[in-house]
Structures are given as structure tokens and as C-alpha cells.
Amino acid sequence: MINFTLKQLRYFEAVARMRHFGRAAETCAISQPALSAQIAALEGALGMQLFERSARQVRLTPFGEQFDTNAREILRRAEALSDMARGAGGDALTRLRIGVIPTIAPYLLPSVIGHITAAHPEIDLMVRETMTHKLLAELSDGKLDCAIVALPVSEPAFTEVSLFDEAMVLVRPARDAGRPVPDMDTLAQMKLLLLEEGHCFRDQALSFCSTRNALPREGLDGSSLTTLVQMVSAGIGVTLIPEMAIPVETRSATVDVVAMPDPAPQRRVGMIWRKTSALAAQLDAIAGLVREAGTVPRQPLP
DSSP: OOOOOHHHHHHHHHHHHHSOHHHHHHHHTSOHHHHHHHHHHHHHHHTSOOEEEOSSOEEEOHHHHHHHHHHHHHHHHHHHHHHHHHHTTTTOOOEEEEEEOTTTHHHHHHHHHHHHHHHOTTOEEEEEEOOHHHHHHHHHTTSOSEEEEEEOOOOTTEEEEEEEEEEEEEEEEGGGTTSOOOOHHHHTTSOEEEEOTTOHHHHHHHHHTTOSTTOOOTTOEESSHHHHHHHHHTTSOEEEEEGGGHHHHSTTSOEEEEEOOSSOOEEEEEEEEETTOTTHHHHHHHHHHHHHHHOOOOOOOO
């Protein structure tokens, strides 16, 4: 019988996903030589080469491609067994791996962490911030227990729990203060600054502006809401941000923030987890805590 460990499979999966030993080692929180030694030991145990290595790239061998499919399934099943053991502990929740999208994480996480740790002081809380499509993949692979995202995600494998609705607000240069607030059709004709491709908030903003053909315009994308707001402060254009982001993003920017006229654009924030998760009851309770964290009163806008 060939002997290898789950740890070796996790290291293999990281290299297969990243196609890079250095980045995989960072993800696994070990040194690159230690990871390389474990991969070499795995290949030695199998008697087969898993990766083709060159100075510029790492790729899976044909055997490695087949091994990757089966290794991912083994890791998924191992995570399911771990979930089953944790779920069998009743209400006790000692570890929670939660994903959050970037347009929520900086603004909601401090309150969310406070609510969760107050209710579960024994919990080992691990947070992952990345874009929605990556969270869905990691949730499917059992690397996350749940994720806070914008709904709907429309994935039949996931339970979706609505937490709260949140308005999007207009951020414009300070010189525009006091001017009439544009409606969504007018906004579509303005120099609208957007997050780069891959952010669901970008798609939501575009959907509210009744035109996709005219956007995006080259050079008007940002990698974060912070960048967009600072671009507005410099007079480059206008942008939309979620209401929860106002205190953080506008404290160092010279901008005017106003509510959009009805029907005002909104997004729905929710929590998702695998329908097969053995932690469903505990995650439903966690969703309640996140809802409490996200429904704090906010200062009314002009």
C-alpha cells in the first residue's frame, strides 16, 4: 500500500492550483524548501512525477492531472468528516473559516468579529477576503465554512440567507455639493468610476445605470473603493459606494456624499454555506450574529 498524508495532498493541491512553489508555500504557511521536500516525498511514495518543473513555470504531468482530480475529492471528503465531527458537538463551535468580499470586509468585519467572539469566546476564527468567484470555489472545496457576499449567487449547492439590504450612495467632488442629485439615467452619461473586472459590486453598479455598452471607459477602473473615492476627490469623476463604506472611505477625502433618488440602488448582503454542511445549524446562528452586526443605525444622508 502506498503511504501519503493529507498534509502532503494539501501541499500538492496548493502547488497544482498556484502553478508556483513559492506562492503555494506562502499559502500553506511553510518554507518553500519544506514544501518542495514534501512534494518530492509524495512523488517518491507514488513512484510517479506529479509536476514538470522549469525555470519559468510549473505544470502538472498527465499523471498529475489525474491525481489532482482525485486528491481534491479526498480533501473535500476529509473536510466533510471534519465538519461532521464539529457538527456532532452540538452548539459548540470551536473553529470557523469565513470568507468575505472586499466591498464588505473592511467595513463590516470589525463588528462581525466582535459579535461572533462575544457569543463564542472559545472560537478559532479564520477570515479570508477575496472576490466572489474565488469564495464560491473555496467554499465548494471545503476550504471555507461560509461566506458573506452580495446576493443572489444562484448556486444550487449553497444555502443563501439574506441578512440586510443596503443602499448605494453617490460620491462626487466636493465642488458639486448642493447641486441636484442625478438620477440613474443621468448618472449613466457621467464619468462613472468603477471597480475592476471581477468585483460583483462593479456589475451591480452597471446594472443600476441602464447602460452596459458605454461602460467601462478605459482608464476609469480602480482596484478598491479607496482608490475610487480618492479619484473622485481629485476631480476625475463620480462613483457609487455601499453605505457601510462611508465612514472609512470619506474620512480622508474631499468629497460630497449624497443619497440617490428613488428608486435608490441597493444591494442585498447575505451569508452562504454548502447545503451538505454538517454545521448548518451553527452557521444559521452565526448568520443571525452577522445580521445584528450589519444593521446598526447609520447617519442619514442629504
